[in-house]
Amino acid sequence: MSKPMPRITAVNRPYWEGCNADKLMLQRCTAADCGQYIFYPRVCCPHCGDGDPVWEQVSGRGQVLSYTLVQRPHHESFYAEAPFVFAAVTLEEGPLIYGRIEIDAAEAEGLNGRPVAIVFRDDQLPGQKLPFFRLTA
Amino acid sequence: MTDHPFDGVRIVGVGQTLYEKRSQKPIHRILWEAADLALKSAGLKWRQADGLALTSFVLPPDNVATVAEHFGLEARFLFQGLYGGASGIIGMMHAARAIRDGDAEVVICLAGDAFDVAAHNEMLDRFNGSVRDYLSPYGFGGANGMFALHTRLYMERNGATREDFGRLCVAQRENALRNPNALFKEPLTMDAYLNAREIADPLRLYDCVMPCFGGDCIILASEKVARTLKGPQLRILGGGEYHNFPANDVYSLSAGWEGFSDRMYSRAGIGPKDLHFAQLYDDYPVMEYIQLEGMQISPKGKTHEWLRKTDVTWKGEMPINTGGGQLSAGQAGASGGMIGVVEGVLQLRGEGGERQVKCQRGVVSGYGMVAYGRGLSASAAILERID
Numbered sequence A: 001m002s003k004p005m006p007r008i009t010a011v012n013r014p015y016w017e018g019c020n021a022d023k024l025m026l027q028r029c030t031a032a033d034c035g036q037y038i039f040y041p042r043v044c045c046p047h048c049g050d051g052d053p054v055w056e057q058v059s060g061r062g063q064v065l066s067y068t069l070v071q072r073p074h075h076e077s078f079y080a081e082a083p084f085v086f087a088a089v090t091l092e093e094g095p096l097i098y099g100r101i102e103i104d105a106a107e108a109e110g111l112n113g114r115p116v117a118i119v120f121r122d123d124q125l126p127g128q129k130l131p132f133f134r135l136t137a
Numbered sequence B: 001m002t003d004h005p006f007d008g009v010r011i012v013g014v015g016q017t018l019y020e021k022r023s024q025k026p027i028h029r030i031l032w033e034a035a036d037l038a039l040k041s042a043g044l045k046w047r048q049a050d051g052l053a054l055t056s057f058v059l060p061p062d063n064v065a066t067v068a069e070h071f072g073l074e075a076r077f078l079f080q081g082l083y084g085g086a087s088g089i090i091g092m093m094h095a096a097r098a099i100r101d102g103d104a105e106v107v108i109c110l111a112g113d114a115f116d117v118a119a120h121n122e123m124l125d126r127f128n129g130s131v132r133d134y135l136s137p138y139g140f141g142g143a144n145g146m147f148a149l150h151t152r153l154y155m156e157r158n159g160a161t162r163e164d165f166g167r168l169c170v171a172q173r174e175n176a177l178r179n180p181n182a183l184f185k186e187p188l189t190m191d192a193y194l195n196a197r198e199i200a201d202p203l204r205l206y207d208c209v210m211p212c213f214g215g216d217c218i219i220l221a222s223e224k225v226a227r228t229l230k231g232p233q234l235r236i237l238g239g240g241e242y243h244n245f246p247a248n249d250v251y252s253l254s255a256g257w258e259g260f261s262d263r264m265y266s267r268a269g270i271g272p273k274d275l276h277f278a279q280l281y282d283d284y285p286v287m288e289y290i291q292l293e294g295m296q297i298s299p300k301g302k303t304h305e306w307l308r309k310t311d312v313t314w315k316g317e318m319p320i321n322t323g324g325g326q327l328s329a330g331q332a333g334a335s336g337g338m339i340g341v342v343e344g345v346l347q348l349r350g351e352g353g354e355r356q357v358k359c360q361r362g363v364v365s366g367y368g369m370v371a372y373g374r375g376l377s378a379s380a381a382i383l384e385r386i387d
């Protein structure tokens, strides 16, 4: 059974192409009184409504906000990999991004607040690298 | 506009199908059965209905208009819920405004679904764009994984324990044992709750709902029609909906209720202390915490402490989900947004059977449209019996 694939669209293409080039690309609002980073990719800035976000490469560093050890995935294609850690990460630039943390299930304790860095894995989806996270401290 | 936006509107009927783990019944039949029961309880005939508010995930390619045709309804008012489990109450409030403004006389407010676990998961993977593109590719664990993150945060920020969430689940199971329509027929002990199979820690089996088949319905009517009927009648004292609140903040551990409950209470002319029950949207215990806090029934960030000293079973001082809720009666898809309304209406009509609460008014609450990390839509309404 194949894994669910993201749809690559005119809105998110730079993000997914960035992943394949090992770069984390985020949109950033260009309004003078806003300038916030944006994720997930959109046609406008969800902070101020401005319509001219631009793409920037960002650090790929962040902090675990919350996580879970998924014992029972909701999709058969993930059964063989379970249990695994799925997490919400706050990027240094501000936005919230989701991903799995590369860590043994036995070590999945007290991760909230821990610093992480993004890695791009090519063993998950055909032709599309997928961002994961690694603990950095 | 008056202080009571739902003046001149009555809730006059209620119906619920049996909840079943599996059924051969097509969705249209489930919906018809719930509506037929509700119309009969009101003493109304199908041809007297001139409006339909409907929510059902498995309905496409059919929709509320084609279901009206299927049922033979000539409809002056239609509403189709697009807000998941918040839709039932939102549809009811839209229908009430249509009746108040003279557009319709009798509106069937209906939800139902035909779901097993696999169908539920398949739907969730492509529920909307952000889930499909930025959550599903990771095997995020579905709604269980998503709400595990909120549960862990609530525990860490506020000092709640697994037992504190279990208290709600155990109390609701006690309620369900007195509800003949509920799926779960066995008592749930705290020990069984704590040691159940791990799903997505800190969530275990009994923190999660059981997808099932079923339908729920209430009937709204104008005062003019209601005067011709014999059964008990209720009014909607106030209500609200709020979506994507707070914007751009997935982990505030709050949602729309915090944004509209002041307005809801002031329009209703009562406060949280005047409620005799709360029928909450219980997809996960942590969301019940967030509803209780958002509607000022329990103190912000301290619901776990409040639950340690408050009996929330049907016989307690603040009964919650007196029919067992989705956690113990089952989650029939979009009916999750109506099961609490139906239970609240049954209680206020005095039809709660072995779980009857002594009550004059109570709050019903809905929540739905799981998207980027949280549900986007919150709704609630205060219902009161007219003596």
Ligand SMILES: [Zn+2]
Pocket (backbone or CB within 6 Å): A029, A030, A031, A034, A035, A036, A045, A046, A047, A048, A049, A050
């Ligand atoms: Zn902006």
